[in-house]
Amino acid sequence: MERSQQFSSIGGLTIIFFIIAIAISFAFYQFIFLKELNLKPTVREEVANPPQSLTVNIVEGASLPTNPQFYDPSLGRATLGIDNKVIWENLDATPHTVTTDNDYEDPLSGKFDSMETIGLVPAGGTFEFVFTEDGEYPYHCEPHPWMTGTVTIVKDYS
Numbered sequence: 487m488e489r490s491q492q493f494s495s496i497g498g499l500t501i502i503f504f505i506i507a508i509a510i511s512f513a514f515y516q517f518i519f520l521k522e523l524n525l526k527p528t529v530r531e532e533v534a535n536p537p538q539s540l541t542v543n544i545v546e547g548a549s550l551p552t553n554p555q556f557y558d559p560s561l562g563r564a565t566l567g568i569d570n571k572v573i574w575e576n577l578d579a580t581p582h583t584v585t586t587d588n589d590y591e592d593p594l595s596g597k598f599d600s601m602e603t604i605g606l607v608p609a610g611g612t613f614e615f616v617f618t619e620d621g622e623y624p625y626h627c628e629p630h631p632w633m634t635g636t637v638t639i640v641k642d643y644s
């Protein structure tokens with residue numbers, strides 16, 4: 487084999503390795519890096535930390551099925567980026583929960599259920615939840631299933 491041919495075959499191998507290296511890095515970027523990036527919820531700052539909040543009272547006597555009201559307002563409405571943080575205040579003497587009816591899980595805040603974070607909301611205590619998606623979120627109290635309410639979150643341009 488002539489010297490010049492030897493050089494060109496080494497050069498050819500180098501180019502093949504170089505192409506393989508590029509293909510591997512591209513595959514990593516495409517299938518691992520981008521996938522990781524897409525898994526993270528992209529939530530606007532004012533949605534993740536809204537400037538205002540909606541307060542829902544758990545009214546006195548709510549543990550009694552005969553009570554005229556349980557959650558007040560029972561149909562709460564809030565707007566993304568404005569007051570999509572909902573605060574339940576337990577004004578009753580009995581502990582209660584705020585538990586999703588349909589296993590709803592928010593991409594940022596996780597499962598919509600006080601049992602997942604603080605457990606029972608004690609008398610005089612509060613439970614906060616930030617909804618980062620618009621929709622209707624029905625909920626109830628675990629120990630007192632007749633206690634029901636719904637929070638509706640609307641988009642800021644609707």
Ligand SMILES: [Cu+2]
Nearest residue numbers: 582583627630
């Ligand atoms: Cu209750």
